[in-house]
Amino acid sequence: MTLTCFIRYEIDPFKRELFRQYGEAWGRIIPRCGGHLLGYFLPSEGSNYEAWGLISFDSLAAYEAYRQRLRADAEGRANFEFAQRERFIVREERTFTEVIDAAYLRASEYSDATAA
Numbered sequence: 001m002t003l004t005c006f007i008r009y010e011i012d013p014f015k016r017e018l019f020r021q022y023g024e025a026w027g028r029i030i031p032r033c034g035g036h037l038l039g040y041f042l043p044s045e046g047s048n049y050e051a052w053g054l055i056s057f058d059s060l061a062a063y064e065a066y067r068q069r070l071r072a073d074a075e076g077r078a079n080f081e082f083a084q085r086e087r088f089i090v091r092e093e094r095t096f097t098e099v100i101d102a103a104y105l106r107a108s109e110y111s112d113a114t115a116a
Helices: 013-033 060-072 074-086
Strands: 003-011 036-041 050-057 089-098
Touching: 003 013, 003 060, 013 036, 013 050, 013 060, 013 074, 050 060, 060 074
Parallel strands: none
Antiparallel strands: 003 050, 003 089, 036 050
């Protein structure tokens, strides 16, 4: 079973670049601690305050082991402290989802040439 942690952030739109730095740091930290980072995402069009992070784990046990490693990781702790100090995250929600294998990471059947 693949378990994905879907994190929805409400961010201060005037501190967007601080959230970018936060997400870039997780790009180093999460894989090192055992998470499969699918990505961090900033708003582009539409909402200017909603951002996301998606991290997958092979199992609930893998997630628990990741949490222990993350708590012990100096850069991870520093990134949490950075977010608290700079206050660019207004609200954070976490939802855990199970992957539907037949509908996961499916490439487009259309190329740019056939779409025209």
